Amino acid sequence: MPSRPRSAGQVTRNAWERLLVDPTLGVISLLLIFALIAAFALPVFYAGNNIYNLVGTIITVMILSIGMTVVLISGGIDLSVGAVMALCAGVAATLIKMGAPLFLAFIAAILVGIAAGLVNGLLITRVGLPDFIATLAMMGFASGLLYIATQGVPVIGYMTDEYYVIGGLRPLFGPVTFPILVAVILALVVGWVLASTKLGTHFFAVGSNALAARQSGIPVRWVKTQAYVLSGTCAAIAGIILAGRNNNVPADLGTGYEIQAISAAIIGGASLMGGRGRVFGAVLGALTLALAINIINLAGVPSSYQKIVMGVILILAVIANYLSELARGATLRRQAKRLSSIAA
Amino acid sequence: MTYPAKPTSTRSLMLEVRDVTKHYEGVTALDHAGLSLGAGEIHALLGGNGAGKSTLISILSGVTKPDSGEIVLGGEMISVSGPLAAMSAGISTIYQELSLVPALSVLDNIYLGRELKRKTLGLPLTLDRRRMEADVRDLAADFGVTSSELRQPVSEFGALKKRSIEIIKALAFDTKVLILDEPTSGLEEAERRVLFSHMRSMRDRGVSLIWVTHHLEELFGLADKATVFKDGRTVGTVDIASTSVGDLIGLMFGAAQEEFGGGDTRKITHLEPSHKRRVVLSARNLSRGSAIRDVCLEVHEGEIVGLAGLAGAGRTEVVRLLMGLDARTAGTVELDGRRLSLRNSTAAYRAGIAMLPEDRKQLGILADLSTAQNISISRLSTVASAGFWMSRRKERALAEDYRRQLGIKTPNVEARIGNLSGGNQQKAIVARCLNTSPKLLIFDEPTQGIDVSAKVEVHALVRDYAANGGAAILIASEIEELLELSHRVLVMKKGQVVGEVRDIPAAIEAGDFSRIKSEVLTLSAAGQIS
Amino acid sequence: MKHSSPFARIMSIPGMPMTVVLIVSVIVFQLLNPVFLDGRTVGNYLTNGIPILLLTLGVSIVIIGGGIDLSVGTVAGLSAGTTMFALVNGAPLAVGIAVGCGTGLLFGLVNGILVAYLRINDFIVTLATLNIAAGLLVVLSQVQPLQGVTVPGFSELTKGSVFGIPTSFFIAGVVFVIAHLLLAKTIVGRRLYATGISAPASNVAGVSVPHLRLFTFAASGLLAGIAGVLFASRLGAVQAFLGIGYEFIAIAGAVVGGITLAGGGGSVWAALVGGLFLATLQQGLRINNVDPVYFSIVTAVAIVFGVVFERQVRRVILRAALNRTALSTNDRGRSADQHMNERQPAERVAAVTAPEGSKNDAK
């Protein structure tokens, strides 16, 4: 039976059309534009291991944005990721300094991350605080703990040979560093969870229509809590890696990371309204941010203009998204036309 | 097509609700209400808007907790602590408000909360979409949902298809008790019939069904019993076989059927031939991409023009274009001879067009504002001094006026409109439209989800509006309703006008109701482009 | 809600419970250190806090209309810079102020146009303009040192006083009163709330949502501009980093005050008390010489408790009020019903078998 125009289901999409209706198209096209600009204007862009460096630069934001994407999909927001990341970095570094074996220190850090996520989740779903307030408070709480513990003096003297590898300062094998491996595995696992598991479906359900989710018997509060726990875990993993990359842990290590993580997720197609988002998009969104800084540095933009250029790039990013939405609409319309001509 | 109800005495009790009470902020939704449901029985739950039907259902499905009362299922007292508990106890529900998740595919929605899984690394982790699809494919096809549509996100479908999906979702699982809260609202005849046959076969398998509807004629030949609620209390239970629409209305509202015009709802002002009347609206070649093509439409003073068509025929889209809510790609619209810009809805209201939208919850009411504020919003200058200064007194007075005039039932016009019953919300929206003194008023599914009494009242409002010289466009998926109210019907299909049926009041008066009805149905199903 | 007590009625106004929290915290801090309410101290901390309160107000207006504006902080910084720049280069006072306010307004309009008419995500748009404004201030501060203004009257904007009350209080007072009237009493305010509650439904009801969106961002920008002028007057010099990070304080203040991020809820009063609560908390810790390493933890805990307390107060009071009104409303509802219908309840229940449940009394 002929379908209604807008559902447009019967026509198999060809590869080109599939690409055009992909929600990550915006960020992909933006990356391509950047890469093209870089290729023509900055031959050095492809020199040496620039791209490799670039990935190394952004890996912590990328890991944070993976967790953030899940929180955004489930209809929340997590402002605490930067501070929790720093706190976990501090925990890992301090324990190692005190002589704990690496893996124990890491487990402790991850437990702290999980605990922070759990507290966020419980404050939001049980106490009923708005997500913004709860995670803002957690941000203050986590960074406050680190300040009290360190009194503003960075933790140092915990670097071991293994930790250089974990921080990505030495490759694991070939050109692959540990952080890259972790980010790839994390992206694949979380991507799989979102696409192919019950929990993933529930994240979308809770963020897209919480009442419907509840009526379908989904434990809405617990699902939301799990999203925050996942985000806290990602923050802990990012913290462990950043402590290695940074060689020290100052109390303000996480400042500004939450905005970067949120931006990466949103550039990658997530929505603050919930129910939308993709891990792959967030990864690309993070890369876009890194690429922007990279281009600014390579092009020798005077540092006083960097912020302006950054702002313009962000606007370009969303306009690219907007244009891709238009293209998506046009494609759907074209399909509809074809459909109705077939039906007629 | 009558199906005799099975004798009740032979059936054992499946579910019993005793003495359930539920208070909401300022409202007693249920007041010691009760219900007994036999095994393998279709039990209608009836009552006016706000009688407490949905509240009882949400208690049975574990979404809401009652303040007091007991639920006995299969002889055992159960506590429905949450939706999951209800489902595992064997209670499955189609809710009144669409409870689908737009972000997920149709398939994921159908299986939401009851996903099938397959093993990954020896653990049942991954969703087994292949099996889910295979299991539900036939049922979905019955309701016109194809395999490829199963994989698309629900957000890509319109309201009617969503309703079908919702029904599939509830039918897909074996349950002891299936609750359907107004499942047919807005459904087409064909889909309605499919649903009914499914309901019947479920009953024959021993499933008990609780069925809420405002379309009382549907009950006959299908339902076995009916329990009537009023003001949160159980008025009584009747055997459908030994009752009539009139009796049921009497129970629901405590009034005789005649007062609702139940005898003859087709009193419509006879219009003079249209060429003598002034043309109020004239739309030429209105198009929106390929979705709406070359729609031409004229509405005269005092005339109600009906738009007929199957789901997705594009009726709503046409009126959205008239309102300037969507951008047109071609065409012109004149109102009283003046060309409209169609830039946005503000311009439409200013020019003199008003609309009652089809999706009351999402597009109609502003749930967190008061009834008074909802009434005034489209023309705030009527309740403002100096053109910008809101006068609470004027606003109250205006709302009180309409409350009296249209019979809006609310304790207080300053109460949140979201807490009113559907019918009363709808009347408030009508009031909002009337307050803009429109030259053209568009009613898109004006009686969706409202009770018989409110329906009659809304019909009267539509008629009055036209009788006073207003021009109206009416969209209603129930063909009877459309014909009863319209002077003239345009039939749409796939975004185009495919035919027209004129002089409907005269035809009805001449007893030709079934002829014009089949004419419209034929046109909308197969009509060729004229 | 006619039957509820005046107290309950007051408490159900958005922001009122937080007002209680605010008053309690002021009393606690005063008991801890009597200098807290010392005229000069209060004057200083409020004068310092007023620009941020204005930012809170601006963000609140955007949030009530269903959006978000991250750019307020740096736009205020840039506006301070442009005001200074104009004054340093010899512009008269009025021109300097106009330049500052105009800068804010301009940014608000740009945000608004991108968000309302191109329908680009407001979070990203305002994050972008946040960066652009910050960057422009850096550039501007390198063109010329932004200090050394001697234009008469400029520093009096924040340092002068009328009848012993600092001038900036009057400025802020006027702004807040206008904002309150605009939101609570005018057509624009009503449409703003409607848009925040549901943009699609408002659109169907004939509210021009894009115009309102533009209006909210323009208002927020203008307020940031005024805040910038006050910053410049207060500091006497503007530096490149002014305003960075204030968006967070502003949004936090709004949300703490009871403005719902989802839109459509809250009031000017809520924004004011929320912002004041955060400022008071920080000032209270400072005046009691609490080591700053404890600030963020104490603030975090206080915010959580403040918000929880606010909700509890509201809930308890509302419940008490509702219990009192529930019966009466119901009765009134019923009688209205009957009156309206003038119909006798059905007596012909012959064919009716009443279910057992309804006969039993509640257990």
Add this chain to the structure above:
Amino acid sequence: ACSTVDDGSSISGKGASGSANCGSGDEQSAITAAVKGRTLKVGFAPPILSEFYTQVEKSAFNRMSELEECYGIKWEWARQGALNDAHSGVEAVGIVENFISNKFDAVFVCSAAAHATMQEIYKAGSEKGVDFYQFNSTEELENPSQADDPTAGLSTVSNIGYDDRWQSGYIAGQYLAKALQGEGQIVQILGPSGSDWTKLRQQGFEAAISEFPGMTIVGSADGGYVRDKGLTAAQDLLTKFPDIAAIYGENEDMALGASQAIDLAGLKHWDGTKGIITIGADGLISGMDSIRQDKLSATVDVNSVDMGRTMIDTLFQHEILGMTVAQFIQIPTVVIDKTNVDWAEAKIAASQAGSGKY
């Protein structure tokens, strides 16, 4: 560059290490009598909480406990720092005003707020009997009117800082020129654009390099005063300019980030004859190991230890003994590299140990 250098030698005390030396018995009892067991209420307002300011504070504590031990003076110490805007100084205004409200005897301020802003508040505070001392500020370079009158426009008792031409930038440049014998390409990693420190250090560094025609600054990038951004910036600069001889990090954290970038790129650190030189500025205990291991070639130690001690000495001289003190006091600085890292570290470590808290 226009100040009296005063190292506070007029009061006795132990050096960076060693036991308290309270002067002769007579002197000790006479000063004790002058102190009269008083308690000084002192405020300390650094722009942020960081390792550097902690070192300053702890050195001050060390000196305070010595004076307490010798002369019976008591201290009440309160630290307040900006939380939200380390770099813009709006909060600094409020902090200083609170110290005035709470009637502190003296306040040490290092603030990013503009010269004009702060001087006005000091002036108001001084009228209420609070004495202001600035530390680690760029005051002497800020106020143009000082050319004629060194105290013009200043409402502070004293300004304790260091200069070495534009906040150490110049000597960093000189060190590089010497090590590289006047030849080579250099990149800079700068602090956030718009900061006074950034501006001055950059000016000083560029002034020093401009004296050597064989040396050129080929590129610069923003490292935001933090390590991971410094690392990113250095990586990008190394990509673009693979042949550089030196990286100047405007503070030590960014220089350490640059050093990591060199490791990551597989390049060699300076070994005295070849490799890439990295130089920063601060003198943080956390950087000393890196110098010892050749990861960081050098750092300009701006002498947090003597800054802290001198602050207390100056305070004591002025508040207790009624002495006039120099309007500008310059603390000596030193470039620390592998040759002198041991004593430099020992000196800082000693100043941090055992002083307790106030």
